Amino acid sequence: MSSQLLGVVLLIRHGDREGFYQDPTTYTPYNTALTPLGNQQEFQLGQLLRARYLNASSPFFIPGMNTTLANETEILIRADAGGEPGVIFNSAVALLQGLFPPTVGYNTTLANGTTVTGPLGGYQTVPINTVDSNKDVSLEGWLSCNSFVTATNIFYNTSAFAQKAAEHADFISSLPKYLDGRPATLQNMWNIFDFMNVESIHDSNFVEALPPTYLAQARDLANWHEYNVFSSPQLNGVGNIAGRTILPSILNGFASIAKPSDPLKFIYQAISYKPFISLFNMTGLAEMNPELAGIVNYAAAIALEVRQSPGAAPVLRFNFKNGTDDDDFKTYNFLNSSGDVPLSVFVNHVASSTVNDTATWCGVCQNTQDRGCAALAVATAKGVASVHLHQQISPLGAGFLGAGVTLAVAVMMVGVLFFLGLLSIGRARGRKHAGSPSNESPDRKA
Incomplete structure (x- = not known):
């Protein structure tokens, strides 16, 4: 019996860009810009994703999604706003225009009875949560990481x-x-x-x-x-830091997709090439497919599909498209298995290696000064518990998702709540593509 697609978590590299330089030891980045070719690559990938997941006649159609208008309850978009300034965010904008193209359905009726359609034939401003690497280490775990x-x-x-x-x-x-x-x-x-x-x-x-x-x-x-x-033989090795910090937001996405009452079905994280390398290593994909042990192409995309057969537990299917080298996604075996892997098996495999909060990152990276670590050190010295997103892996029950993600917020003094409120993993308070600042966590409770 074939499984039904419940939803997908996408990890996508930016498109073609201008010249770029990064320090070969610290990987501190320098400015660059997306090119028209890069915009086109991402736009075309968005069109492919639309044909794959938002077309009712496609075998990969995600049931229940609004295929015309972007529904914020059904989609979650996060874009790295750090290392390659503007390139990753602008790539996400281009992709989303292919995914949700202009439509006259994007309109509003005013009090005087006038109907106003969005410009350019109904251009949709799809909200994007930008992830500031100074406040949230989840998409760039290697920066300022001394042990790395x-x-x-x-x-x-x-x-x-x-x-x-x-x-x-x-x-x-x-x-x-x-x-x-x-x-x-x-x-x-x-x-x-x-x-x-x-x-x-x-x-x-x-x-x-x-x-x-x-x-x-x-x-x-x-x-x-x-x-x-960007890899280590041990799952919890610091070389895997790019994968270890992005995994909590991926696991949160799986938990939301697998929960019937949660409308979230489509999660897209716009990133650089580094997390791909770590994740390919951590999942055994690179060992089983040596050609993937390296740098992915522009507009490369991982599509992690959560699937379920009636009466069975959810499973995970690993799909990858290496930019324009591949016409479509290919399905890969991973975790030394053949075919779909039980979601609980994947979660249990990576759970002990994830970096779930700022305090853990500061410890793993031996940093007491940068990216929130100094503020945490001050709070600790004052005997005040830190406030951060703490994503623990715990069983959710037999026959369902064998492990899930929960949020646990430590208690602290009200006087330092605002001071430490930015010190979190996966809680980007960046701008949204829709134009208004976002004060919401882009991660969702399971």
Whole structure:
């Protein structure tokens, strides 16, 4: 008996952008901008998602969703507003216009009887919760993470790293004339590949000058580099920090979708490439599919479908589309299993590794100063419990979701409530695409 699709959690990388640089040790980012090509990639992905999930004749149709107008009770959109300023948010805007295109149904009738339709034929302003990385570490868990920096430096000093550099020394030493001043080292390989990739897309003179195999060689080394930085053999290893911090919001989404009384069915998180690497490692996807152990393409998308057969517990199906390299989503086996995996199995697998709150992140990352850690330290010194989103994994009962996400808010003095109110994971108080500030948590209770 085939399972029914209850809803989907989407993780999507931004579209094509201009040149970008990030520190190869701390991964501190610098400015860039989305290109028209990037807008088009995201828009077309939105159209594909619409055809897949919002078309009543599609085998992947999500029953009960409004297919014409965006219904805020049915969808939840979160966009990383940190590392690549504007690029990820604008990618989300473009995707949502493909997902929910203009419609004359987007209108309102005034008191005088006049009906006003949205501009551009009914352009819909779909709300987006922006996630400020200074206030919420869930989408960029690696920034200012001292233990992550330490682990990265240790990797750069391993014999495996030295051997890799020696094996490709001739290639690396031939690169400076193509890099516009960027250091030609294995440590800097992500920046090398990114520069070459951007130029290969946008500069015909660069393409003509670059030897035919160089871009593929640089990508291969960058994949090896980034996979080793953003993964760990142990689930709770700091290399997996990008996956460990985003997982609570993913688990919250699963719990809401699996709960019959909750209308939430469609969750979309707009992110960078780093969480993909950690999640592919943590789920065993990269081990089972080595070609995925590296950097995903622009507009790459994971679609985690929550499904259920009558009388059975919910299951999870892992789908992935690697940008424009793939025409459609492909279904992948994960957790060393074949086919759909019981949702409870997935939750139990990752539960012990998740970073559920700011205080935990500060401890894991050995940080007492940044991203809310200083305020927590002050509160602790005063003997005041911190206020934060604490997403614990606990059983919900046999025959249902074997584990779920609950919220537990610690008690504290009223005088410091506002002071610490921003110190949370998954509670973006950023702006919404609709134009008004959001003071609501983008995560939802199960």
